[in-house]
Amino acid sequence: MPPILIDTNLLVYLYDQNQPGKQAQSHRVLEQLELTHSGRLSVQALAEFFSVATRKLSPSLTAAEALEQMNLFTRLWPVFELTPMIVMEAGRGVRDHRISYYDAQVWAIARLNQVPVVFSEDFGDGSILEGVRFVNPFSPEFLLEKWL
Numbered sequence: 765m766p767p768i769l770i771d772t773n774l775l776v777y778l779y780d781q782n783q784p785g786k787q788a789q790s791h792r793v794l795e796q797l798e799l800t801h802s803g804r805l806s807v808q809a810l811a812e813f814f815s816v817a818t819r820k821l822s823p824s825l826t827a828a829e830a831l832e833q834m835n836l837f838t839r840l841w842p843v844f845e846l847t848p849m850i851v852m853e854a855g856r857g858v859r860d861h862r863i864s865y866y867d868a869q870v871w872a873i874a875r876l877n878q879v880p881v882v883f884s885e886d887f888g889d890g891s892i893l894e895g896v897r898f899v900n901p902f903s904p905e906f907l908l909e910k911w912l
Contacts, residue, residue: 765802765911769844769874770794771884772812774901775837780821786902793883793901796908803841806873808866810834810843844877861893871896881911 777783777790797803814834817825825833837843850872857868867886874882874896887898889905900906 765796765800766881767804767879768797768802768911769804769806769870769877769879769882770797770809770841771870771882771886772809772816773885774883775809775813775833776816776821777902779817779825779833782822789902792908796911797883798840804877804879805837805841805843806870807843807846808869808873810837813837844873846873850876857893863893 774790774794777786778794780787794803814827814830817830817833818827846869850869853872853876854865854869857863857871858865861868861871863871870882870884870886871893874880875894880895881897881899883899883901885900885902887900889898889900889903891898899911901908
């Protein structure tokens with residue numbers, strides 16, 4: 765399995781009791797990324813997870829629960845830091861590819877850290893942007909076995 769950047773939505777759905785199908789799929793995908801040591805995270809995903817899990821989930825996680833989960837995530841997968849170069853590359857992504865800034869930041873993190881695949885539902889499934897492929901793990905066409 766190649767290195768795969770985990771977008772925030774996979775982390776959030778793991779705790780979203782209102783989306784049982786996505787919750788189960790998120791659990792399956794993240795478990796395989798753990799077992800194969802192929803998952804990667806960004807500081808951005810951790811920050812977004814905390815914000816969404818404590819404010820937008822229903823029921824929401826407490827700050828202590830969200831911190832505990834973030835601690836677990838950082839023990840499971842390497843975490844890429846947010847650097848000035850990533851911020852600049854994200855700006856280039858907005859300018860050249862006309863994507864939103866925070867989506868461009870996800871792309872820049874993957875590209876500059878040589879991670880060829882991003883698992884996210886926020887991009888066109890199967891689209892490739894300067895060598896980074898976006899795969900929606902919640903798509904009906906997604907086959908986890910293909911990535912093992």
